[in-house]
Amino acid sequence: MIPRHVPLVETTRGGTPECVHYGSIAVVDASGQLVAAAGDPDSLNFTRSALKPLQALPFIEDGGMERYGFTSHELALMCASHSGEAVHVAIVQRMLARVGLDEAALQCGCHAPSYYVANGLAPPPGAKWNALHHNCSGKHAGFLAYCVMNDQPLSTYLESGHPLQQRIRTTVARFAQGDGIASGIDGCSAPNYAMPLKRLAQMYARLAAEDTAEMRALYFAMTRHPDLVSGTGRTDFAIMQTGGGDWVSKAGADGIQAIGIRSKGLGIAIRIADGSPRALHAATVAALEQFGLLDDSSGTPLAAYDCPPIRNYRGIEVGAVVPVLKLRRA
Amino acid sequence: MIPRHVPLVETTRGGTPECVHYGSIAVVDASGQLVAAAGDPDSLNFTRSALKPLQALPFIEDGGMERYGFTSHELALMCASHSGEAVHVAIVQRMLARVGLDEAALQCGCHAPSYYVANGLAPPPGAKWNALHHNCSGKHAGFLAYCVMNDQPLSTYLESGHPLQQRIRTTVARFAQGDGIASGIDGCSAPNYAMPLKRLAQMYARLAAEDTAEMRALYFAMTRHPDLVSGTGRTDFAIMQTGGGDWVSKAGADGIQAIGIRSKGLGIAIRIADGSPRALHAATVAALEQFGLLDDSSGTPLAAYDCPPIRNYRGIEVGAVVPVLKLRRA
Numbered sequence: 007m008i009p010r011h012v013p014l015v016e017t018t019r020g021g022t023p024e025c026v027h028y029g030s031i032a033v034v035d036a037s038g039q040l041v042a043a044a045g046d047p048d049s050l051n052f053t054r055s056a057l058k059p060l061q062a063l064p065f066i067e068d069g070g071m072e073r074y075g076f077t078s079h080e081l082a083l084m085c086a087s088h089s090g091e092a093v094h095v096a097i098v099q100r101m102l103a104r105v106g107l108d109e110a111a112l113q114c115g116c117h118a119p120s121y122y123v124a125n126g127l128a129p130p131p132g133a134k135w136n137a138l139h140h141n142c143s144g145k146h147a148g149f150l151a152y153c154v155m156n157d158q159p160l161s162t163y164l165e166s167g168h169p170l171q172q173r174i175r176t177t178v179a180r181f182a183q184g185d186g187i188a189s190g191i192d193g194c195s196a197p198n199y200a201m202p203l204k205r206l207a208q209m210y211a212r213l214a215a216e217d218t219a220e221m222r223a224l225y226f227a228m229t230r231h232p233d234l235v236s237g238t239g240r241t242d243f244a245i246m247q248t249g250g251g252d253w254v255s256k257a258g259a260d261g262i263q264a265i266g267i268r269s270k271g272l273g274i275a276i277r278i279a280d281g282s283p284r285a286l287h288a289a290t291v292a293a294l295e296q297f298g299l300l301d302d303s304s305g306t307p308l309a310a311y312d313c314p315p316i317r318n319y320r321g322i323e324v325g326a327v328v329p330v331l332k333l334r335r336a
Numbered sequence: 337m338i339p340r341h342v343p344l345v346e347t348t349r350g351g352t353p354e355c356v357h358y359g360s361i362a363v364v365d366a367s368g369q370l371v372a373a374a375g376d377p378d379s380l381n382f383t384r385s386a387l388k389p390l391q392a393l394p395f396i397e398d399g400g401m402e403r404y405g406f407t408s409h410e411l412a413l414m415c416a417s418h419s420g421e422a423v424h425v426a427i428v429q430r431m432l433a434r435v436g437l438d439e440a441a442l443q444c445g446c447h448a449p450s451y452y453v454a455n456g457l458a459p460p461p462g463a464k465w466n467a468l469h470h471n472c473s474g475k476h477a478g479f480l481a482y483c484v485m486n487d488q489p490l491s492t493y494l495e496s497g498h499p500l501q502q503r504i505r506t507t508v509a510r511f512a513q514g515d516g517i518a519s520g521i522d523g524c525s526a527p528n529y530a531m532p533l534k535r536l537a538q539m540y541a542r543l544a545a546e547d548t549a550e551m552r553a554l555y556f557a558m559t560r561h562p563d564l565v566s567g568t569g570r571t572d573f574a575i576m577q578t579g580g581g582d583w584v585s586k587a588g589a590d591g592i593q594a595i596g597i598r599s600k601g602l603g604i605a606i607r608i609a610d611g612s613p614r615a616l617h618a619a620t621v622a623a624l625e626q627f628g629l630l631d632d633s634s635g636t637p638l639a640a641y642d643c644p645p646i647r648n649y650r651g652i653e654v655g656a657v658v659p660v661l662k663l664r665r666a
Contacts, residue, residue, distance in 0.1 A: 011358075020520025114649065131462075188350065188351075190351070
C-alpha cells in the first residue's frame with residue numbers, strides 16, 4: 007500500500023520547478039480528532055526519532071527519574087537526537103556513571119557528531135568518536151538505566167523480545183489507539199515503529215496538552231532544553247526557540263517532524279516521503295504559517311528555513327526551496 | 337504545473353515501506369516515438385549534466401576537434417561529470433594548454449573531487465582543490481576552446497547572451513523539436529535547459545543511433561572512455577561497462593539519468609523528482625531489466641545498485657531499496 011502523498015515542496019531553477027518533494031501532514035487534537043491535513047493523514051510512517059519521548063515513558067512511569075536523581079537535563083537527553091557536542095556527551099556519560107555503567111554498554115553504534123554537518127564544518131583531522139557521540143546515546147543510556155533498575159539483562163536490551171522493548175511496543179500500541187503499527191530496526195539498532203501519521207500528531211498533542219506527571223515531565227524537559235534535545239544550528243532547536251516554550255518539537259530520520267502546540271492542544275506531524283531535510287524544514291515552516299502559528303518567520307530562528315535560496319558552487323542564487331502544500335481543514 | 341510523477345522506488349524497513357521516491361521514465365526511439373513510459377513522459381525536467389553532449393556539439397560542428405588535435409579523450413572530458421581523479425585533471429589541463437589558457441580561465445567554481453564521496457573516502461587532510469577538479473571542468477575547457485577558436489570573449493563565456501550560449505540554446509531547441517524548453521543556471525554556473533523527458537530520451541536515442549559524424553564522435557568518446565566521462569565507483573561508469581559499448585549513459589544532478597541503446601535505437605530518460613541518487617540508481621537497473629536489456633545484474637558492475645540493502649550505524653541490515661516502477665508499453 008503506497009500512501010496517497012501529495013507534492014508539499016518544490017525547488018525551482020530559474021523560476022521553473024525542478025524537484026518535487028511529496029508527503030503528508032496531519033494536524034490533530036489530543037483526542038485524535040483530525041483538524042487539518044494535506045495528503046494522506048492515515049498513511050503508515052515510521053516514527054524514527056520522534057518516538058523517543060514514548061521510548062522514555064516506561065522509565066519515567068517506573069520511577070527512574072527519582073531512583074537515579076535524574077533531572078530535566080537527563081530526560082532531555084533521553085528524548086534527544088543530539089549533536090554530540092561536549093555538553094551532550096558529558097550528560098550521557100554522567101547518566102551511565104549514575105547507573106554504574108560506561109559507554110561500553112551502549113549498543114547504538116558510532117557516527118561523527120551531527121554538530122559538524124549541521125554547521126557546515128569538517129571534523130578536525132584525526133578526531134575519534136565513540137558511542138557517546140551517537141545522536142541516540144541518551145536514549146540508549148535511558149534504556150540501560152531502565153534495565154538496571156528493573157534487573158533486566160543488559161546485553162540484549164535492543165532485542166525485540168527484551169522486556170523493555172516489549173514494554174515500549176505496548177506503549178506505542180496504546181498511543182496508536184488500536185490502529186495498526188509496524189516494526190523495524192532503527193539507525194541506532196533499537197526497534198522502531200510505524201503508525202498512522204495522525205497518531206504521531208496525536209502523540210505530540212498529548213505530549214503538549216495532557217496533564218499527567220509523565221507528560222508534563224517530558225514536555226518540560228524538551229521545551230526547557232531544546233539545545234540538549236537537538237543542538238547548535240539544528241531545526242528542533244530553532245523550532246522550539248521560536249515557539250518560546252509553547253511548542254515541543256522532534257524530528258525523525260527520513261523526513262519526519264512532529265510538533266505539539268500546548269496553547270492550542272494540537273499536534274502536527276509532517277512526513278516527506280523521500281526523507282529530504284530541506285523539504286521537511288520548508289514544509290514545517292509553511293505548515294506553522296498556514297495554521298496561524300507563525301506570522302512571519304523573519305527575525306526568528308526559523309527564517310533560514312523559509313523559502314531558502316539554492317546557491318551553486320560559486321554562490322550564485324540559482325533557485326529556491328518553495329512550499330506548495332495546502333493544509334485543508336477537516 | 338506539477339508533473340504527474342508516480343512512485344518509482346520505495347525503501348523498506350523491517351519489510352514495511354518507508355520512503356517513496358516519485359518520478360517518471362520515458363523510452364523513445366530516435367524519431368521521437370514513445371515506446372514505453374512510467375509516470376509523466378511529457379514532464380519538463382532540467383537536463384543538468386545529461387545535456388553535456390549537446391553542449392559539446394557546437395565545438396565539434398565547427399571543427400574544434402581538428403583545430404586543436406583533440407581526440408576521444410578530450411571529447412569524453414567535455415561530456416563528463418568527472419571525479420577529479422588525476423587522469424581527469426591532467427586531460428583538462430592539457431586541453432586548456434592546447435588552447436593557450438590555464439585553469440584561471442575556468443568559471444565553473446570548485447568542489448572536492450567526487451572521487452571521495454563515490455568511494456566512501458574522506459579527502460586527505462589539508463588537500464586543496466581548484467577549478468580543474470570541478471566535475472564540469474572538461475565541459476568548461478571545451479567552452480573556452482570554442483570561444484578562442486571563434487574569437488569570442490572569454491570572460492563572459494557563461495552569460496546567456498554570449499554567442500556560445502546562444503548557439504547551445506538553439507541546439508537544445510532543435511533537439512526539443514518545437515516542444516517548450518526552460519532555462520536556469522546550473523551548479524557550474526553555465527546556462528542549463530529543461531525539456532520534456534521524452535525529448536531527453538530522444539536525444540540519447542539519436543546519440544546512440546544517428547549516423548552523423550558528430551553523433552558518432554560523441555558516442556564513441558563516451559562509450560570508449562566511460563572512466564573519463566564518470567569515474568571510479570560511479571554509476572555511469574558501471575552502466576557503460578555493463579552495456580559493453582552498446583549503451584551510452586549520462587547522469588545529471590537532482591535525479592536525471594539518460595541512456596542511449598545503440599542496438600535497439602532507443603533512448604531512456606529517467607527522472608527522480610526528489611533528486612535521490614539511491615532511487616535513481618535502483619530505478620535505472622529496474623528499467624533496464626523491465627525493458628529486457630539486462631537479464632540479471634549479478635556479476636555485472638550494476639549488481640551493487642540492484643535492490644541494495646540499507647544498513648544502520650552498526651552495519652545491521654534494516655531494509656532495502658526496492659523499485660516499484662512498472663514500464664507500460666506505449
